[in-house]
Structures are given as C-alpha cells and as structure tokens.
Amino acid sequence: MTQPLAPSAVHYEQQYLDLMRRIWTHGDERIDRTGVGTRSLLGATMRFSLADDAVPLLTTKRVYWKVAAREMLWFLTGDTNIRELVRQGVHIWTDWPLDAYRRATGEAIDRNAFEARIVADDAFAARWGDLGPVYGAQWVDWPRYEPAGDGLFRRAEKGHNQIADLVAAIRAMPGSRRLLFTGWNVAEVAQMALPPCHMTYQFQVADGRLNGLLFQRSCDLGLGFAFNIFGLAMITRMLAQQCDLEPGEIVWQGGDVHLYLNHAPLVEAQIGRTPSGAPKLRINRRPSSIFDYRIEDFEVVDYTPQAAISAPVAV
Incomplete structure (x- = not known):
C-alpha cells in the first residue's frame, strides 16, 4: 500500500517564496496584455499535503480566505454576474465590468458607486454586471446542442454539469483517468470578461x-495564487467529503507564471519574510450535495499570518 508522504522539515510555503524569488530575479521581462x-x-509545479x-x-x-471561499461557492452556482458577490462584500471581479462601463460610457464612476448601482438596479446589473460565460457557466452549464431540424442545431435548455458528473464518476x-473538469471552452472564450486562468x-x-491537481494557464503569483491554491484545497476537500474519501495531496501546475513589475514592493517585502505556522481548514457540516455548502460550513484555525501586503490588480 502506498503511504502518505512524510511531512517535510521545510515549511510548505518555502517553495512559493523560492519560485517568487526565481521569477523576480531571472524571469523574462515582457510587456503583457495589460500594458503593465x-x-x-x-x-x-508545487505540491501540498492536505493531511490532518x-x-x-x-x-x-x-x-482573506473567506473571499476565496465565497468565490468558489459562487462558481458552483453557475452564476456569472458580480451582483451576488458584491452583496457579500466580494470585490475581486468588479474591476473588469467597471472598466468596460467606463470605456463604453465615458463616465468616471468610482468602484463604490458602480457596485451600489449593481446591487440596487436590476436592469443596470443585468447590463453591466455580467462577465460572460466565465468559470461557473462552464463548470455546471457547459453548452449542449440538439437537432432543430433541417440539419440545424439549437442550444439545449440544460447544459452539461461537469461538477455533478465528476462527483458521480x-x-x-x-x-478513472477522466476525473476532471475544465473552464476552457474554445467556442466561448471570446465572450468572457477574462478567459479562465485556473482552467x-x-x-x-x-x-x-x-488527490487534486490544478493546471493554471496564467498565474499572477503575487496576488492570484493565494486564492487559487486555497480554492484547489477547498474543492478537493468538498469532493472528498461528498465521496467518502480522505483528502490527500494537491498539485499546482502553472503555465505562464508571472509577477507584475508594479508589484515590486509586494515581492520584495514578501520574499524577505519567513513563513511559519500550520493553519487548518475544517468543514463543519456535510450537506446533501456539493452544491449545498454555505460559507459558514468552513472554518480556518491556527492561522496567524504576517501583515497584509496590498498591490494593484492589472485589468
């Protein structure tokens, strides 16, 4: 029988800091899509144990792990409008529709005012809050097409729920070597506010x-990774609980892994710090399905991080 990997004396976060240092000192400098x-x-590649x-x-x-957890739960609803996230105080997706609104109207509206209109105005939210067929739409409602006569096809009312099928499989x-789901729908990428990074x-x-593995085609190592790896750990634990399994190990694989040049203060501060501690993620309830978890079902204990480091998001 294969035994779990023995815990290493090196803190699990050191591999992240080593990668950050390597990219900052030896990475290829380039102008990217954002212009930053x-x-x-x-x-x-990085590997992390979920044991104990x-x-x-x-x-x-x-x-701020609850923000990442709320985002993951939002993905699983299939929702693609920022309105519900904003209602929960989650702002991580607002910059893209806000930027689109400013460019389309010329109005120099700030984020708070924009989000207030998203929450208060149904028509405004429908017009400006939708992100296109991003993550959740593909995860639980991947388009199906059915014959419509005369050799034509129409989109079926109900799409393919990859998550439900994954649990069943x-x-x-x-x-099986087919226990996976993906958000990279080539036919719909152009309609998305942001094509899936954790794809x-x-x-x-x-x-x-x-065990769970994430392939991430594009990773903002300074800001995005922290949420991405927490999300991978969270959904792996949820799936394990729903399938009467123990969580094992998670593997993160990055394609284009990068640090933004305007994140120099973040990078230099973070690589100068020493990781410590062993936080734990607990799920305090087993709902009837993977789609019925609530934010209050999740608890993080023994987490005593160093101070937050802010940095701008490149849109």
Missing part, C-alpha cells in the same frame, strides 16, 4: 484518499 509589464517563466486538515494558506502575508469509477482541475483516488 511582467517578469515571467513557463512551467512551475492542512491547508496551504500563505503565512508571509494575510490571505469519483464514486462509480475511482480508477483545468483533475482528481485521482489513491488508497482511500482524493
């Missing part, structure tokens, strides 16, 4: 444990 500029490398409720939250800066075929998740059952 990055230092980048292609291809990186472990969760790879960064400790060298505070990570883990239970029924734990040895493909794959899972493996081994000796009663569920």
